[in-house]
Amino acid sequence: MSTNCENQIRLNFPDKGSMPALGFGTYAPGESEEDVYKAVQVAIKAGYRHLDCAAIYRNERAVGQAIKKTIVEDKVTREDLFVVSKLWNTCHKPDLVRTSLKKSMEDLGLQYLDLYLIHWPIGLKEGGDFIPKDEKGNVLFSDVDFVETWKVMEDCVDEGLVKYIGLSNFNSEQIKRVLDVARIKPVVNQVECHIYLSQEKLIEFCNTHGIIVTAYSPFASPGHKKMPYAPCMQDPTIIEIAKSKGKKPSQVILRFLLQRDIAVVAKSVTSDRIIENFQVFDFELNDEEMKKILALNKNHRTNTEDIALSHKYYPFSIEF
Template sequence: MAYSSHFTFLMNDGNRIPIIGFGTYAPEYVPTSLSEGATELAIEVGYRHIDNAHMYGNEKEVGRAIQKKIADGTVKREELFYTGKLWSTFHLPELVEPNLRQSLDNLQLEYMDLLLIHWPVSFKPGNDLVPMDESGRPQFDTSMDLCAVWEAMEKCKDIGLVKSIGLSNFNRRQVEKILNKPGLKHKPVCNQVECHPYLNQSKLLSFCKSHDILLTAYSVLGSHRHKTWVDQNLPLLLEDPTLSEIGKKYNKSPANIAIRYQIQRGVLPICKSYNPERIKENFQIFDFELTAEDMESIDGMDRNLRYVRIPLFSEHPEYPFHDEY
């Protein structure tokens, strides 16, 4: 199936989402001030889905970029799709709506198109992203009920602060817990997880599709740039010869092939870059189509290799990566 830059996926609540997103997380060596220019350029290039989060610390910068592009006529608000994420220190149900309203204020937006629970891991409320005790250990809240958090998200949808709600970094068991919640009013529309040819998430993808839940992929090009929390000895995805050889057939970069692969399997890729040329290059995936043989070759690259493990979270009982998928 040919996909154009205007193509969208239909989510289970009837809302539509652009099939490629621009990720705005800034690695530790990138000043958050650069988020504004990068987001402006992404919108000019053609991205209509902006993926952000409270944890990224750059909502004001991203919001200013969105407002500039609306003001100069590049795009209308209703043509943009904004995704935000609820951080783990706001899992008390009574904190969900105030945090969402604060994010909207930072962004200068009246509503979000999509809000995700960023991680199933809960921390004790506080001003720090990861509150620590005196011994330097994370202050987890192991009593938090994710279903109660979901109910608070449902209320935000019902009053119009957000149009759709979903999950991020949830494994199958955790997604099922939400789906099986007594009195469930709104199903999760998506689950955003690490996904790339070295970790193709085929089992989780199959499960999500069976429940009409869209799988959204981050780190679609690998994640080596995050030197503080990614093992630098792991192989570089974009240097894999399979992607290079397929790219030569279409005069495309390995990154283009990795992104196109996700779209053709019904996965929504989030592409993050602060390099202007790469921002443009990553969007050049609508003028070619991978063959069934290409897709099979890329499927064969799977190593179950996870770049983003966040060992700091691993002692929490809801750490999602203890399960197979």
């Protein structure tokens, strides 16, 4: 782990490249493109340099406009930013990968991406909606093997369309299948990770293979219907530690994840919250505090992707 001049934590790739550990998430369901456009500008001006995007978020054009505006205003250069996007499930067929990547690049207004991920190991039927369904409302699957998808992801690196490639929501067995054939190894696996889902075994597995874990839903999707526990930010242990540090519970949670040497994607469209979430580099948690928070784990997953429970590549049927 190393830091740059702004004291933001960076995580190193095997080739000596690196990525900012704290990312700004652009998934904003129910929010307008204008809200996302403004939020990304606030985030960049607050110091975020890692922007996490995806085709399925359906707002990459707004993100791209915000990037362009901040560059024009001389707030950042393109080289300052680490921009991530993801290949959606309906584009796993090898002949669709490059087209999907180029569409994200076009919407974002960029000549290259820093990191491109396979969003899920699960393939859905090509050529239709983001979530294709039959007349009875059943989700339609594709049987394409993600290993074949990976081979074209590698070609995209060769062509200079993207610097790094990785995975998202892959379990250890699926990662191993990719590693067994990979000419270019995945550098990241982005998964749900928070105080109630510590992902210790998966993180250890990824570390062993030189893969950085990026945590999404760091606050365990507050208000999620499947959350049987108190929201993370209302947990008594988190509140106690936050008070002792003069920090917000959200900041303690983000700091906890960062100190585990993983990347974290925090999202919000509220300016104050965006700025607050970035103010996590001026304090540390001690070993005892880290152990207390780690003990909160309940192996509880909120993003279960139930629409694909019967898919042959459903990732959450094994422990990690």
